Amino acid sequence: MDLTRYVNTFGRYLQSKYGERIHKLSVNAAFTCPNRDGAKGIGGCTFCNNRSFSPNSTNSALSVTEQLAAAREKVAKVRKARKYLAYFQSYSNTYGDLQQLKALYDQALAEPDVIGLCVGTRPDCVPDPVLELLASYQAQGKEIWLELGLQSSFDATLERINRGHTFADYEDAIIRAHKYDLNICTHIIMGLPGETAKDTLVTYKKILDLGVRAIKVHPLHIVKGTQMAREWKQGDIPELSMDDYVETLTEIILTAPKDLLFHRLTGSGEHQYLLAPEWVKHKWDILGAVYKRLEERSTKD
Numbered sequence: 182m183d184l185t186r187y188v189n190t191f192g193r194y195l196q197s198k199y200g201e202r203i204h205k206l207s208v209n210a211a212f213t214c215p216n217r218d219g220a221k222g223i224g225g226c227t228f229c230n231n232r233s234f235s236p237n238s239t240n241s242a243l244s245v246t247e248q249l250a251a252a253r254e255k256v257a258k259v260r261k262a263r264k265y266l267a268y269f270q271s272y273s274n275t276y277g278d279l280q281q282l283k284a285l286y287d288q289a290l291a292e293p294d295v296i297g298l299c300v301g302t303r304p305d306c307v308p309d310p311v312l313e314l315l316a317s318y319q320a321q322g323k324e325i326w327l328e329l330g331l332q333s334s335f336d337a338t339l340e341r342i343n344r345g346h347t348f349a350d351y352e353d354a355i356i357r358a359h360k361y362d363l364n365i366c367t368h369i370i371m372g373l374p375g376e377t378a379k380d381t382l383v384t385y386k387k388i389l390d391l392g393v394r395a396i397k398v399h400p401l402h403i404v405k406g407t408q409m410a411r412e413w414k415q416g417d418i419p420e421l422s423m424d425d426y427v428e429t430l431t432e433i434i435l436t437a438p439k440d441l442l443f444h445r446l447t448g449s450g451e452h453q454y455l456l457a458p459e460w461v462k463h464k465w466d467i468l469g470a471v472y473k474r475l476e477e478r479s480t481k482d
């Protein structure tokens with residue numbers, strides 16, 4: 182199975198740009214998010230249990246340098262890696278005082294083998310000074326990616342899952358980030374309550390229209406310790422089927438512009454937290470099924 186025949190993966194993009202594989206090292210810089218600290222809300226998004234979707238994040242009590250060293254050591258046991266991206270993954274990694282953010286990012290970029298940053302955050306947490314800071318690293322030749330969680334373009338869905346921001350907030354963030362010529366990767370979730378897999382196609386098209394460079398797609402994971410888990414137990418959350426996921430993802434891939442990068446095609450959450458759907462545990466089965474559909478549809482079309 183060679184998915185790169187059909188999918189312009191982030192890994193392949195990095196490899197061709199830098200002539201070798203680049204690995205991500207997760208950093209947990211002990212941020213919170215406005216949807217948890219009371220600025221926007223206190224409960225967070227109804228699907229969110231941060232421990233479940235950043236299981237590899239390191240100990241936030243350690244400095245960025247120490248976390249990178251620990252993560253580097255882990256990667257070195259399985260791969261011969263020489264260059265890395267520091268991945269500020271947990272919570273909203275632009276939600277803080279500008280000088281504090283700069284100190285954290287600078288610490289990561291001071292490592293000689295760290296060639297850039299991936300910074301995960303929310304669309305309502307990217308004021309211009311933060312964008313300007315990220316653009317300044319890019320101007321120095323660093324590989325900088327702003328990862329924006331959108332999840333859905335439907336305001337009714339965003340409200341239902343308690344995102345605490347609207348699609349207009351996302352549009353505003355994208356328009357401003359474009360002014361700084363930043364690379365943007367948008368995260369979307371398929372199977373959110375009240376949505377069909379086809380609704381994800383609408384979200385996808387709206388994202389494309391805004392000119393993002395990359396996307397990350399995954400199916401909804403219902404995980405322990407969340408509001409959504411409670412709703413699911415009451416039977417209020419229909420589960421997305423693997424067939425729907427595979428078919429819709431195949432459609433997304435086949436209609437993608439040539440230069441759209443895919444940072445991720447499915448989730449890789451920690452199984453100890455997962456309640457449903459069961460099939461999301463089997464990443465390679467999902468990717469295998471997508472590959473099979475891509476082959477079938479490419480032959481037929």
Ligand code: SF4
Nearest residue numbers: 214216225226229272
């Ligand atoms: S998913 Fe992100 S924005 Fe939502 S509550 Fe969790 S950390 Fe905050």
